[in-house]
Amino acid sequence: MIIKKFKGPNEKAVLERIRTELGEEAVILHTVFVRPRGLARWFQRPCVEIVAGGGFRIIRDYPHGSMPVSPTTIVRPAPAPAISTDDLKREIAEIKEMIARRTRAAGLPGQTPELREEYAALASASISDSLARTFFERIAEKLPAAAMRDRVAVHEAMRAAIKSAIQCADGIQLEPGRCVRVAFIGPTGVGKTTTIAKLLSIYAYRGRSVAVITTDTYRIAAAEQVRRVAHLAGVPVRVCGTVPELHAALEEFKDRDLVLLDTAGRSQKDGDKIEDLCALLRAVQPDETHLVLSSVTDSGTLVDAVKRFSPCGFTKVVFTKLDEAVKVGIVLDVLSKVDTRLSFITTGQEIPRDIEVADSERLTSLILGEEGV
């Protein structure tokens, strides 16, 4: 069973997407006509949001086989809530950027008003101008002239361009009969330990033999947090402060399917600590190293973090705290600057619920605001 929210410029376009994604049997659960609120209402068009479900059997248990209400209910939008000063500032900055982009778009080749509008709208998704421009140019080059004037076709082309820019790794690659070691590294407080707690629970629940090694001897509470979750899942945890201890733990767990390695958060400004981390990883020889980044950090700091942790040779990226991110477009911006695939996203503090294997379709919907976390 799957229930998903779809958003688009009109009902026809949204229904087409629902049919493609959920099949002919899809059931419409809720339809809302959304008018942009605040200042955005002057610049953004209204859109249609439809919640649809697929993949379930419908049991008609109503007397005489009829439902009491129509399954498609048009709901009037609720009164707009009071806007905080911060929200207002952000909205104004977005609108300024949109206007600036519209002006800049006038100079771009092969454009139509529809394409210009899509390009400008990416400002509200926090997609950087340079990236939005790349998408614009790609679409202007590829889309036939007639389709360039079709709002739905242009939107779908922009959507496809965004989706193709999100390279996803399928979580962790387990190998039957072999112990896979996966290390998690990253700046302080981004959610490494919480992510490991989620993963150990999920893999243990799926019947995999899992073990955790933590080298975070700075924060006793961190080891305790993992221990509590691991204890419930029947997963052993070892805290290692030295390389010999690390080797002993790796030897002890060599027959496990998966060994998750937690590391202490390193400030990306502290070169020595990053060097220590690299040495630690050389001792562990992980099969995968996931760089954990928080999506509440600004784009510049994220790109800097990627650069600083590069000597450690990470192979995948995890984006945490998408539930707190003002805009998810930041994920796309960072991914476009590093040649690394996204393994997981995390969407809250709850263990193990709030983690998902990265999926480009889902990420695209989140970035465009078509779905919530």
Ligand SMILES: Nc1nc2c(ncn2[C@@H]2O[C@H](COP(=O)(O)OP(=O)(O)OP(=O)(O)O)[C@@H](O)[C@H]2O)c(=O)[nH]1
């Ligand atoms: N909202 C939200 N909070 C999260 C998420 N993941 C982790 N957190 C919270 O972020 C805080 C820091 O999480 P930790 O897992 O301790 O982060 P860490 O990277 O291990 O921290 P250090 O080991 O100190 O570097 C905790 O309060 C977590 O509950 C998430 O997806 N969403």
Ligand SMILES: [Mg+2]
């Ligand atoms: Mg930690």
